[in-house]
Amino acid sequence: MRNFLARAIIVCLLCTTLSGCSPSDSGESSTGQTDEITVVFVPKLTGNAFFEAANEGAQEYAGKYGFRVEYSGASEAVVSKQIAIIKDAIERKVDALCVSSLDATALDDVMKDAMAAGIKVATWDSDVSGDARTVMVSQGTPAQLGQMLVEMGARSLDERGKNATNDAIKYAWHYSQASVTDQNSWRVAGEKYIQETYPNWVNVATGNYYSEQNAEKAITVGESIFTNHPDIDLIICNDSTALPGQAQAAQNLGLYAEDVTITGFASPNAMRDYCKAGVLKRWGLWDCQVQGAIGCYLAYYLAAGNELRVGDRVNVPAIGIVEVMPNTVLDPNAYTAEDSGVVLLPKRTEFTIENVDAYNF
Numbered sequence: 628m629r630n631f632l633a634r635a636i637i638v639c640l641l642c643t644t645l646s647g648c649s650p651s652d653s654g655e656s657s658t659g660q661t662d663e664i665t666v667v668f669v670p671k672l673t674g675n676a677f678f679e680a681a682n683e684g685a686q687e688y689a690g691k692y693g694f695r696v697e698y699s700g701a702s703e704a705v706v707s708k709q710i711a712i713i714k715d716a717i718e719r720k721v722d723a724l725c726v727s728s729l730d731a732t733a734l735d736d737v738m739k740d741a742m743a744a745g746i747k748v749a750t751w752d753s754d755v756s757g758d759a760r761t762v763m764v765s766q767g768t769p770a771q772l773g774q775m776l777v778e779m780g781a782r783s784l785d786e787r788g789k790n791a792t793n794d795a796i797k798y799a800w801h802y803s804q805a806s807v808t809d810q811n812s813w814r815v816a817g818e819k820y821i822q823e824t825y826p827n828w829v830n831v832a833t834g835n836y837y838s839e840q841n842a843e844k845a846i847t848v849g850e851s852i853f854t855n856h857p858d859i860d861l862i863i864c865n866d867s868t869a870l871p872g873q874a875q876a877a878q879n880l881g882l883y884a885e886d887v888t889i890t891g892f893a894s895p896n897a898m899r900d901y902c903k904a905g906v907l908k909r910w911g912l913w914d915c916q917v918q919g920a921i922g923c924y925l926a927y928y929l930a931a932g933n934e935l936r937v938g939d940r941v942n943v944p945a946i947g948i949v950e951v952m953p954n955t956v957l958d959p960n961a962y963t964a965e966d967s968g969v970v971l972l973p974k975r976t977e978f979t980i981e982n983v984d985a986y987n988f
Contacts, residue, residue: 663695666926667716668919669709669726670700671753671803672840676897677867677915678727680988681752684916685725685923692944694927697721704803704840706733713737717744723926726760727752731808735759747929751922752915753809757954757962762935763969764922766809766913768956772865772892773816775911775975779890780861781825783908787885789860791825797859799832799852801873801891802866803840810865812957817863831856838869845872846879853880853887864891870910874901884908895978895986902980913975916988921946921970937968 668685670678682698689696699716701708706729716724717740724741728734728750738759742748751764766772780798781791789796800817802810814835821828836852838845849872852862864870870891877889878901889907898910924943929935939951951968954961978986 664722664927664930665695665697666723666725666923666930667697667699667712667721668923669712669724670698671709671727671729672704673698673700673702675840675868676894676988677912680894680896681915681919681922683919683988684914685919687916688920688945689923689927692924694923694931696923704729706730709734710737713741717741717746720744721746722930723747723749725749725751725922725926726755728755728808729753729804730806731811732756733806747926749922749926749929751918753807754957755808757964757967761929761966761968762925762951763954763957764918764925764972765957765969766918766972767975768971769812769816769958770820771975772813773818774820775977776813776863776865776891777817777820777825779909779911779977780863780888783884783888783890784861786908787888789888792827794827794860796825796828796861797831797856798828798861798863799830799836799856799859801836801838801845801848801852801862801864801869803869804837805835813865814863817865831859838866838872840866840868842868842872845869846875849873849876850879853877853882859887861888861890864889864893866891867893867897867912871897871901874898874906878904878906882906894988895983896988898978899983902978902983909977909979911975911977913972914988917946918972921949921972925949925970934966935968936965939968 685696699712709729735756738748738755748760749762750760754763784791800814836848838848845868862873864873870893873889883905884907890910892912935951937951937953940948942948949970956969
């Protein structure tokens with residue numbers, strides 16, 4: 628893994644700038660570092676570049692800061708398999724969990740079982756209900772991420788001669804599944820932003836396209852979008868499996884960035900070749916290695932005997948100060964309690980052919 632700590636320091640500086648204080652201002656809490664504390668780090672699925680990179684970041688960070696991360700996931704994005712992994716962690720009496728949930732509520736009961744068993748529970752990337760964990764490490768608010776997805780599409784449309792502001796742009800969403808928390812919230816926020824900013828755009832598939840984080844299915848679903856809507860202008864893939872699948876589908880059919888605009892969220896490594904081949908112009912993400920590190924550190928921090936409450940500021944070593952915000956920062960109707968909150972990553976990144984080689988994750 629290249630330059631993780633360098634990127635972490637950059638994030639630290641940005642956090643400090645945004646928060647208006649330095650790490651020394653916060654009073655760093657002692658965790659009583661010990662490698663006897665184990666955090667079970669659960670992705671939506673293994674083998675996906677996003678989750679593997681997050682695990683890389685978490686493992687390197689844990690090795691430097693005195694705890695153990697056990698990466699435990701299934702090769703398929705199946706809720707029952709996530710539940711089985713968490714049940715196994717409960718039976719083994721691990722110290723902490725840090726989970727990216729496949730479903731907004733389906734893991735609630737087993738996560739509450741873990742909490743009742745004395746296991747500290749955090750989420751990252753995709754959440755459960757607020758009363759089924761202590762803290763969520765989020766890549767950004769739905770409004771931030773929904774707008775980012777739409778604006779990346781709008782810029783690429785303009786670059787290929789469309790007028791994103793005035794044209795009746797035909798578009799569709801392609802992502803994992805209807806029940807996943809994060810991606811659905813981005814789509815809802817993106818739709819709201821489209822209605823406010825680009826009212827002439829037309830959603831040609833209001834039921835959306837789903838490929839269940841299955842790499843092969845993402846290609847076949849991607850091809851079906853082109854078959855069903857041969858005149859489509861824009862496909863937004865707010866899922867790190869759907870985006871490379873959609874790009875491969877376009878390439879299979881001989882379609883490039885001058886023919887159709889594809890954008891979304893995926894790691895730079897997953898999309899670099901498609902970008903250089905001219906299949907898409909831009910896409911985005913956040914530093915998932917830093918996100919994995921923060922998520923696992925906060926789970927460890929709790930397991931080491933510390934509390935996290937809304938309003939608390941924690942100095943995450945080599946990364947910077949993070950603030951625990953209320954769950955309503957992600958959803959105005961969310962569960963609220965002093966001991967249940969959200970930590971936001973401070974930045975997101977747009978990738979293009981000009982900067983993609985500067986990243987390796």
